[in-house]
């Protein structure tokens with residue numbers, strides 16, 4: 001195994017602001033820790049921050065192995081971009097990697113002295129930084145951890161694609177890398193993010209909006225279709241335009257709903273729902289509407305009400321009956337997503353400008369068929385409210401409608417984990433089933449004691465765990481759970497309720 005050296009200089013990180021290693025690591029009680037490493041698979045936000053929490057809590061002689069198949073550690077899919085126009089869709093004040101240090105990222109930005117040229121935008125709704133800068137922030141945290149633990153080599157980086165995890169008789173696992181490496185580990189934390197969709201064999205249809213195929217050159221005299229009208233579409237439309245495309249982009253979804261724009265949103269108290277409301281989607285939504293009206297009466301924007309739901313979303317999701325959760329996915333989700341996931345104001349301005357000049361058209365319609373042509377695709381669709389189908393000839397279709405169901409994945413690791421029965425799907429089939437302590441659950445329903453998962457792959461259980469403010473809490477909880485397990489105890493706390501009481505989920 002090769003240890004990677006830090007590749008990006010960690011600039012001006014306020015060490016006083018990093019509570020990672022305040023106590024000597026070796027001071028932590030080391031009751032019979034295994035010397036086999038704890039493996040973290042995936043070094044995007046989830047895996048990187050879970051690793052930092054593990055290093056903070058584990059004794060120094062307990063190695064942590066962070067595995068990543070992409071060329072860079074600590075970036076993940078979202079923060080690997082070098083395009084300064086790709087902005088975070090969450091205010092900088094809510095993007096700290098550490099739940100107990102809410103200003104950590106803002107402080108990092110301040111110390112770094114970045115300006116708008118480097119992708120920092122002061123707006124009426126707060127400060128929005130570029131995703132590339134955020135990637136640098138994450139990498140600087142990882143570099144810092146590598147330096148701090150260099151003396152005892154507690155943190156090791158493994159640049160490999162993990163293709164299998166084989167359970168061993170001793171409670172541990174064997175990791176199998178695509179390079180042929182095999183490593184015995186004491187436990188596994190799965191942080192693989194959103195699984196990329198299987199690519200379409202048609203050269204003009206791109207299933208993966210972040211894949212190489214989506215970025216091939218385009219002819220400006222022919223239309224491009226983006227399926228989806230949410231934040232991924234926004235990113236794509238802005239990127240395509242930035243690459244010099246001057247033709248027409250059509251964005252289509254069933255409702256044709258664009259993500260809303262961030263705006264100043266004062267505090268609004270989290271609503272209290274009755275048991276009956278918690279069991280019924282319609283009653284929940286009716287209450288929420290009332291809450292929005294009540295806020296409006298007091299001059300408070302609806303966004304404040306939506307934001308007030310965040311600390312209890314996971315709890316509400318888990319209490320809704322399965323049939324109601326499915327109903328939400330079918331009918332409610334698209335409305336929820338555009339209210340909940342918002343555009344940074346500079347993005348909203350650019351999208352409005354593109355719509356105004358006619359280079360972007362947002363349509364509501366249902367696609368019935370893609371007909372392959374020699375140099376593109378004829379898209380058959382029915383506009384909402386119309387009876388007749390229409391045909392839209394395009395040079396490329398880019399699918400950006402989000403939410404892949406995990407049973408369709410071709411990811412070798414997930415396929416093998418599922419076929420071995422080490423993990424099972426959540427009830428909706430969105431991701432993996434886990435306990436409140438983030439332990440995986442086997443197909444037979446038993447808990448996998450030394451196997452944890454966090455981030456978007458467990459969104460079917462918690463729903464609200466795809467963005468930094470929620471994942472950072474999970475990352476800390478995973479570390480607590482791992483440490484308890486290594487010490488032979490079971491972490492029985494109800495994490496999400498604790499998060500709620502401490503306000504950690506804000």
Ligand SMILES: Cc1cc2nc3c(=O)[nH]c(=O)nc-3n(C[C@H](O)[C@H](O)[C@H](O)COP(=O)(O)OP(=O)(O)OC[C@H]3O[C@@H](n4cnc5c(N)ncnc54)[C@H](O)[C@@H]3O)c2cc1C
Nearest residue numbers: 042044045046069076077078088089162192193455467468
């Ligand atoms: C374009 C985009 C913009 C976003 N913007 C924001 C934002 O502004 N604010 C916000 O809070 N959230 C944002 N998000 C949500 C984002 O998903 C989370 O913030 C977070 O980055 C998720 O991190 P992750 O580590 O779980 O997943 P990922 O970033 O997907 O990282 C998973 C990592 O695991 C690696 N991996 C997967 N399988 C294996 C394997 N078998 N072996 C080795 N490595 C493996 C992958 O290569 C990848 O690097 C955005 C998401 C996207 C896609």
